[in-house]
Amino acid sequence: MFHRANLRNNSKNGRSQVGQNRNSKKKPVAKLTLITEDNESFTVCKKVAEMSMFFKNMLQDTEGIPAPFIVPNVSGYDLKKIIEYCSYHCLDTDCPNDNDSLRSRRDRKIGHWDETFVRNIINKDGDPVIDNLVGLTKAAYFLDIPGLIWLMTKSIANTIDPKPIAEIREIFNVPVPSEREEEILQR
Amino acid sequence: MxxxxxxxxxxxxxxxxxxxxxxxxxxxxxxxxxxxxxxxxxxxxxxxxxxxxxxxSALIWNHVVLRGSDALRRFIASKHASALRHPGVERALLVRILELNAVDWMNVEEEEFVVLIPQMETFRLWHRGSGRCFSGGLPMSRMKKMRMSWASAAITSKRGPQTEDPTLPTTPPQCIQAQVTGDPANSTKATEFCTLLVESIGTPIVESNLAGFENTGPSLSIPAVAEWPNLAILNCLFDEANSDPFFAKLVTAAPPLRCVTLVGEFDDEPSWGLVNLLRAFLGLLVNDKVLAILERQPPLTFSRFAAYGLPEDEASKEALLRFFRARGSNLQVLDLFQVTVVDSEVLECPTARDIGPRNPHCRQSAFIPKLKQALPNLRHFNLSPSKKAHFYRKATEERYRGFDYGTALLQNPVQLFSSSADFQQVSKGWRQVVGCWYPCATCGNRTWSDSEAPGGQRGIVVSSSLVGKIRSEKSVNNPMPNCERLTEANVGVDPHFGDKSRYPLLLFRLLADAWRVPKNLWGTRHFPRTQCITTEGSRKGVENWDKPKSYVVTQWV
Incomplete structure (x- = not known):
């Protein structure tokens, strides 16, 4: 794990942890302090953190609230969005957060809140949308939050669905390959 | 990889x-x-x-459909090409489902083809012109299916796997399923093909739905099916010309048959295949050695003798009689759909007599306790009258009385097949009641919701009027109000209605709308869950179902 003292997204939009701190002061419940790789710190309820299998397992292993935990591979922005998602969905019993129920409900549609959530990522000025989507997906993957992974992959698929190859390459910043892959489609 | x-x-x-x-x-x-x-x-x-x-690529090549031998050749060529270009990444390894025409594989090198096969999970083979139907109006499509399963254990390998390629899996994948669909004229090729599969993979086929032995096709060699080891389920469409040697072979090879479905083909002409098989079993009885082999096999638990126009002669009766005596003691399913040869004498064999088909008046319903005594394991029993009786004869009190008898005397029956009119008379002792699909004159326009839910709380009845509603595809407003009390549904479909296979799918949708919290969902093996979830619309219906506890695919065996 590594820390970056200066954060690449630090200049953006004054994002802060005010919301999280406000929430965290209301009830004397078990809290967990998280520090991202870009040195932003967040305090979250245990219940919210347990939406992530990563934290859940960690909390089970340590049997208690550890000291401020340094979350590698996750930026402050991503963690903020993740906490936003988890705070909402930890109370939402309809939204499955385990792989089995996600798999069994393949026709699941994106809920209204989730839609707004994704739209807010898209509306983030500055960075191209896909960067945030992918970053958040990877963070969710790292923290193992099945519901969010599903939402993110669905959103990314949504983004690239009707687009031609060149545009997908542009979105994902993939250089045009010199040797073109050849596909023979039989169907 | x-x-x-x-x-x-x-x-x-x-x-x-x-x-x-x-x-x-x-x-x-x-x-x-x-x-x-x-x-x-x-x-x-x-x-x-x-x-x-x-x-x-893994997703693209997951399911490949090849139409024409050119496509197959190109597929094999591209497999080679990709192997040369990306060593270690075999296209064929990505293919999980391959569909192709049965005739096409004949045109390519066997060895090349055999290499492909062990790498696939599912294999479907289509015949050309499979849409053809016979003049008898019998829905042939279902019977034309050949379906095989391989167990994981490799047993007989005459030829052995054709490949030494280290990238291929060394053990055959588990539960390969092959579906061969085709018209009987091509069934020789299909069976040859399956034999090739058996030899190349070296695993036994345990289930086969044979499109059978048709005299309109080219002169068929005796299919090697009878020699397949571990053949446990045989669904077979037969006719006179080729069945004799086939059954003789089957008897000699004595595969561990658990389930035999024999369906005659023509409505008017007599079919002898059943008689032949029964004669074969008859022959077994006198041969102690073969009988000993039979004794070691799992007993038949399922028997569906749907024979159209089985000759009403002494030979048929005698054969049935022998059959019951020899193999009937463990029967759990006895389906005598449209078997007209059954009369009191035959069913007296297990000391039962006078089953509805022959005599719809059921004058002597007392056969049921005797039948139960003779077939202690009987759980599924088809009391459907013959088709003609169904259409032209009104349900009589005698028949109802027959059902009452059955209810009272059959101990804990699980399933009763019957026509929809009769459900009104079925008492609640039956745990499950399954309706037939075809419309009947006797129940008229009566809708199912007009009456109390028959079969107690555990049945689902599909009446003709419901089928009518399903046909219209507009009935989404809870067509079955009584269904709320139900806890299980068996939407088993009679295989004779094969070409109407979309009705059960629509039924799924209706059920999903009407009945939110099912505990169990049953289907017969003619109607596996995969079918209902892969069909657009019905999948949605099932997925919307609140917490279905289980999807039991009844295997009947």
Whole structure:
């Protein structure tokens, strides 16, 4: 794990942890302090953190609230969005957060809140949308939050669905390959 | 198994680099956006870059349909090409379902083809012209299916796997399923093909639905089916010309048959196959050695003798009689649909007599306790009258009385097949009641919701009026109010209604709308869950179902 003292997204939009701190002061419940790789710190309820299998397992292993935990591979922005998602969905019993129920409900549609959530990522000025989507997906993957992974992959698929190859390459910043892959489609 | 190139070094590209699993998830979602036979978006994705290609290819090549021998040749050629170009990444390894025409494989080298097969999970083979139907109006499509399963254990390998390729799996994959659909004229090829599969994979076929032995086709060699080891389930359409040697062979080979379905073909002409088989069993009885072999096999538990126009002669009766005596003691399912030869004498064999089909008046319903005594394991019993009786004769009090008898005397029956009119008279002792699909004159326009839910709380009845509603596809407003009390549904479909297979799918949708909390969902093996969830619309219906506890696919065996 590594820390970056200066954060690449630090200049953006004054994002802060005010919301999280406000929430965290209301009830004397078990809290967990998280520090991202870009040195932003967040305090979250245990219940919210347990939406992530990563934290859940960690909390089970340590049997208690550890000291401020340094979350590698996750930026402050991503963690903020993740906490936003988890705070909402930890109370939402309809939204499955385990792989089995996600798999069994393949026709699941994106809920209204989730839609707004994704739209807010898209509306983030500055960075191209896909960067945030992918970053958040990877963070969710790292923290193992099945519901969010599903939402993110669905959103990314949504983004690239009707687009031609060149545009997908542009979105994902993939250089045009010199040797073109050849596909023979039989169907 | 697929080597992934290093992530790109450009910072932004690096940031956008997705782990393989996430990429696969995204591509799977992408696939959902398009029709099953249109993969243009996946194709685009596969051409984006070398990192994306393996994940996309795995999805693209998952299910390949080949039409024509050219396509098959091209497929094999491309397999070679890709093997040369990307060593270690075999296209064929990505294919999980391959569909092709039965005739086509004859035109390519066997060895090449055999190499492909062990790598696939599912294999479907289509015959040309399978849409053909026979003049008798019998829905042939279902019977034309040949379905096989391989167990994982390799047993007989005459030829052995044709390949020494180390990249291929060394053990055969578990539960390969092969479906061969075709008209009987091509069944020789199909059976030869299956034999080839058996020899190349070396695993036994345990189930076969044979499209049978048709005298309109070319002169058929005796299918090797009878020699397949571990043949446990045989669904067979037979006719006079070829059945004798086949059954003789079957008896000699004595595969561990558990389930035999024999269906005659023509409505008017007599079919002898059943008689032949029974004669064969008759022959067994006198041969102690073969009988000893039979004794070691699992007993028959399922018997569906749907024979159209079985000759009403002494030989048939005698054969049935012998059959019951020899193999009937463990029967759990006895389906004598449209068997007109059954009369009191035959059913007296297990000291039972006068089953409805022959005599719809059921004058002597007392046969039932005797039948029960003779067949202690009987749980499923078809009391459907013959088709003609069903259409032209009114349900009589005698028949109802017959059902009352059955209810009272059959101990704990699980399932009763009957026509919809009779459900009104079925008492609640039956745990499950399954209706027939065809409309009947006797029940008229009575809708099922008009009456109390028959069969107690555990049945689902499909009446003709419901079928009518299903046909109209507009009945979404809870057509079955009484269903709320139900806890289980068996939407088993009589195999004789094979070409109406969309009705049960529609029924699923109706059930999903009407009945939110099912505990169990049953289907016969003619109606597996996979079928209902892969069909658009019905899948939605099932998925909307609140917490279905289980999807039991009744195997009947």
């Amino acid at each position: 697929v080597s992934v190139p290093e992530p790109p070094q450009d910072p932004r590209s690096r940031r956008l680099h997705l782990p393989n699993e996430l990429l696969q998830n995204i591509l799977k979602e992408l696939r959902e956006y398009q029709a099953p036979n249109n993969q243009s978006n996946l194709l685009s994705a596969s051409l984006v870059c070398r990192i994306w290609e393996p994940s996309a």
